[in-house]
Amino acid sequence: MRMSISEPALPEMGMRFLKAGASATEAVEASLRVLEDKEITNAGYGSNLSIDGTVECDATIVDHLGRSGACGAVTNIRNPISLAKLIFDGSKRPLSLRRVPPNALVGEGAKIYAEEHGMATFANDYLVSKNSRDRFLRWQDDLLRAEAKAKEASSVQKTPAAMHCAPCQYDTIPAKPNISFPRDHAAAIMSGTWNEGQPNSPYLPPPGIDDAQQAELTTLGITQNSWNHARNPSWKTSYHGTNSSKKHGNLPRSNQGHVNDGENDDLAVRPKESNAIGVGSVNDESTWQQPxxxxxAQKRPLDGPDNSEDTSTKRQHVVEEDGDCVTDTIGAIAIDEEGLIAAGSSSGGIGMKHRGRLGPAALVGVGTAVVPCQPDDEDAVSVAAVTSGTGEHMATTMASQRCAERLYNGTRKGPAGTDIHDYDENAIMESFIANDFMGHPGVCNGPSAGAIGIMAVKKTRAGYYLHFAHNTDSFALASMGGKDPTPTCVMSRLPEGSKIAQGSRKISTK
Structure with missing residues (x-):
């Protein structure tokens, strides 16, 4: 499936709603619905399958007051963001006998709620795309082979004579010089079913398919014409790693009320026309086909008694010179003509997950969060954030809520957990990933590596500031202001040797 930048598939659909007078929550729903209908994303149609082949989706929507609607582990729903919006709308209507209306429903209860309110439900097969079925069968085969190897190793250990036998020999492909192995989280992602950052469409061409046929099977990401951040002067980007200097002055500092607009002057919009919308998706480099x-690189097998396999079953992961594949959780942030902000996220969760697993996209403060504007705040500051990555670690750290609060308060984590005020929001975003997330005890001592990508918008009277940061190998997002003729798309990549990549954009309201 190929999409061009002119197709109203991403921010343009939300912008059309905003310009027609729709609320920010309606624009968020409209944008994410389009993405849910595309099988290239792990949300709605074409989502990852659970261990028994069922599609279970999560979604959340949050308005400018911090009110929310969410659904989790729900089956037979093609557009979970619409169900989240339905629950959100229902939560604002009082019930008889002083009952409190729900703002989050999961499983069968969420499905029943959808049916009671006239939302269409679909058979599971209708939600399964060819690619998602192929992934399921491939991962199912991986699991069966891993279990067989585990049983074989267990039986060998129980045999006394086995202690005197020579160790089993496995053929391995010798390591090639000058080939760098992927980082821990990338290797975990490549190996199978770990977190939201795992490959949605792991590249494994059937035997006999030539290069031309493989090219036809390639799907593109947010836009066929997505370009690198280096080609986008309206985006300010920086990278931080062990060998990079920490220069933060090149990013907007909204606390100071202005930035060096430079190339962004044409993006200025009037206060009543200050519509803005951004959408994003995070993923690991191993799932993107990069130009x-x-x-x-050798695809690492599932962990078992021995990580080596026969050379005939080794799988090669190849990154071709082609477009990018967007295959992960989706999120959107919008600001309507009244200056009200809203955010939402949607996901099909990890592949081969246990039935009923609740992902971060269904949890307010984990996948989506909004810090509302205070009535007596002269600057009218509010912040929205959406995240994706290792869901369990994000739940441990309350990722989206923590990031939004850091930007809202202008603080970063200091020694002994103290808060340090910092006017440089670039430093705040970097510190959030390095200290609040990766440095959290629950993440440091967890069994899996921590991967995260964040998209956040800080709304002030001086302007709107879109920030993003990630420690994954790539991060795709697009944004659009009320005066922009077309969306601005960015494919951010983590340079070799860096640990965090980030960027930002300002849309002026003057």
């Missing part, structure tokens, strides 16, 4: 970049 001008080749990598041929």
């Amino acid at each position: 001008r970049r080749r990598r041929k």
Whole structure:
């Protein structure tokens, strides 16, 4: 499936709603519905399948007051963001006998709620795309092989004579010089079913398919014409790692009330026309087909008694010179003509998950959060954030809520957990990933690596500031202001040797 930047599939659909007078929550729903209908994303149609082949989706929507609607582990729903919006709308209507209306429903109860309110439900097969079925069968085969190896190893350990036998020999592909192995979280993602950052469409061409046929099977990401951040002067980006200097002055500092607009002057919008919308998706480099970049890396098998396999079953992960594949959780943030902000996220969760697993996209403060504006705040500051990555770690750290609060308060984590005020929001975003997330005891001592991508918008009277940061190998997002003729798309990549990549954009309201 190929999409061009002119197709109203991403911010343009939300912008059409905003310009027609729709609320920010309606614009968020409209944008995410379009993405849910595309099988290239892990949300709605074409989502990852659970261990028994069922599609279970999560979604959340939050308005400018912090009110929310959410659904989790819900089956037979093609557009979970619409169900979240339905629950959100229902939560604002009082019930008889002083009952409190729900703002979050899961499983069968969420499905029944949808049916009671006239939302269409679909058979599970209708929600399964060809790619998602192929992934399921492939991962199912991986699990069966891993279980067989575990049983074989267990039986060998129980045999006394086995202690005197020579160790079993496995053929392995010798390591090639000058080939760098992926980082821990990338390797975990490549190996199978770990977190929201896992491959939605792991590249494994059937035997006999030539290069031309493989190219036809390639799907593109947010836009066929997505370009690198280096080609986008309206985006300010920076990277931080062990060998990079920490220069933060090149990013907007909304606390100071202005930035060096430079190339952004044409993006200025009037207060009553200050519509803005941003959408994003985070994923690991191993699932993106990157232009001008080749990598041929060994696909690591599932962890078992022995991580080596026969050479005939080794799988090659190849990154071809082609477009990018967007295959993960989706999120959106919108600001309507009244200056009210809203955010939402949607996901199909991890592949081969246990039935009933509740993902971060269904949890307010984990996948989506809004810090509302205070009535006596002269600057009218409010912040919205959406995140994706290792869901269990994000729940441990309350990722989206923590990030939004950091930007709202202008603080970062200091020694002994103290808060340090910082006017540089670039430093705040970097510190959030490095200290609040990766440095959290629950993440440091967890069994899986921590991967995260964040998109946040800080709304002030001086302007709207879109920030993003990620420690994954790539991060795709697009934004659009009320005066922009087309969306601005960015494919951010983590440079070699860096640990965090980030960028930002300002849309002026003057």
